[in-house]
Amino acid sequence: MMTVTLTSYLEEKITLVEQQLPLALEEAGVPERLYESMKYSLMAGGKRLRPILVLAVLEALGKPAERGIPYAVALEMIHTYSLIHDDLPAMDDDDLRRGKPTNHKMFDEATAILAGDALLTRAFAHIAQSYLSHSEVNTATAVKLIAELGKRAGATGMVGGQMADIQGEGRQLTLDELEYIHHHKTGDLLVAALLGGGYLAEANDEQLASLHTYGVSIGLAFQIQDDILNVEGDAATLGKAVGSDAEKQKATYPSLLGMDASRDRLHRLVADAKDTLTRAGIANSALHLLADYVVSRNK
């Protein structure tokens, strides 16, 4: 029953987000190849987890989800740009993403670099343009959203995490080093989604603190599940190769802690994520189901 509910919730939100994403891209005055490249990766599917978290926070706090759409879309643009750049030959050198050619394979490297740059830039412009005169969101909140997103997406956040990940390649990482990478590379953008949703919902400090904790916990849990799926997932379902981490001797939770301890940590993190929300008075929300989804997902 819970699974059915979550599945239909996710489907509904994914449909909404995927309707909004192309509307947020400007086409007029953009060189066609650049526009096509941006759209190709933005519309290449995916879980749309970051935008859904924004909408779910607003709903959990009793506010209309609509006001979160520009911020939600911006987060997905930033997530997409990071995938395009991470896939480049100079970075992870991946040919496939979600079963489709990566951006630089479909277009070329120069176009992929520029499409990433343009998506990152558009994310901030879209937030600013959308909330410049908005009936429900004031400009002070818009500036807070941009400051938070900029902090979490940049050198102190996601980009820093990617740098540490690249520097760690081919080295035996400690658990602390691995968690630094995950906290920043994956966790920070999830936290930006949750705190941004909180700002938009005018959450109080206790609620913001619990959304922060929830984000950090499901961020790590998400990564542990990714590592587990790389060991025992199904390549066809995942749309990417399985066993590639072990092949590359990449540091993962299973490689550092073993499978059983990784599963234990995963379940504890998900429990913590739900507990912190409940303690802050956020009960029975889709956020609870989303935390469970992190563990139950098979792709």
Place this chain on the structure above:
Amino acid sequence: MMTVTLTSYLEEKITLVEQQLPLALEEAGVPERLYESMKYSLMAGGKRLRPILVLAVLEALGKPAERGIPYAVALEMIHTYSLIHDDLPAMDDDDLRRGKPTNHKMFDEATAILAGDALLTRAFAHIAQSYLSHSEVNTATAVKLIAELGKRAGATGMVGGQMADIQGEGRQLTLDELEYIHHHKTGDLLVAALLGGGYLAEANDEQLASLHTYGVSIGLAFQIQDDILNVEGDAATLGKAVGSDAEKQKATYPSLLGMDASRDRLHRLVADAKDTLTRAGIANSALHLLADYVVSRNK
């Protein structure tokens, strides 16, 4: 006398901007190599034209230049990121920039891509953080600055211009195509500097329109002078090779119009730039001297 005045004006502003730039980079929590790479390119010299324009607009309109510093610094971060990415092997493949190794030569390609991404992200975060609670600049103005900068720096602006430039390589461009590239690749960020300075100075619509025209004019003029210097400049002064455009059969003003017509157009644009300011009541400002500087500069 005018030259002496402008030289000391530029020196004073460059000193101010170069003091502020490293302060705007966060170091704590950033992987050292990423921080060093960002700082290397940000502090690698240059004319600092975009930040100086912001400060000059504020002064020309009788407002304190200090309030423009965060926006000025953000513009220079965006300009710097665009140079780092443009120099990459997949793009222009340059080994030297201002007589020093380009970022990917000094570090490596992955680091250069990430340093560019982080500088771009930091630019928006820095504007938002700096103006979130500022005694002279309200949050509505901050949002306008971010919207304008995002529009001018992204797919409809600078990134679009770079894409068109890459697509035009090895093709004989028309003058219209060449001007599309320059308007966006160079002009748009100058316009963002001028309009942003105008917003910060609470300029009226006539003043904003004239700042816009001024920006478009000096942007093109700047590019024509670049093309001329590539034909007859001094390699040592420029810090880069001369004659490279002709060697690459690159479309330039001299190649399309000839040297005499290029010089005529350059001088007419500079005269237009100064006239539009004067007509809007902005007289005797450093902006007039800066327009002349575009023509007189030898690097």
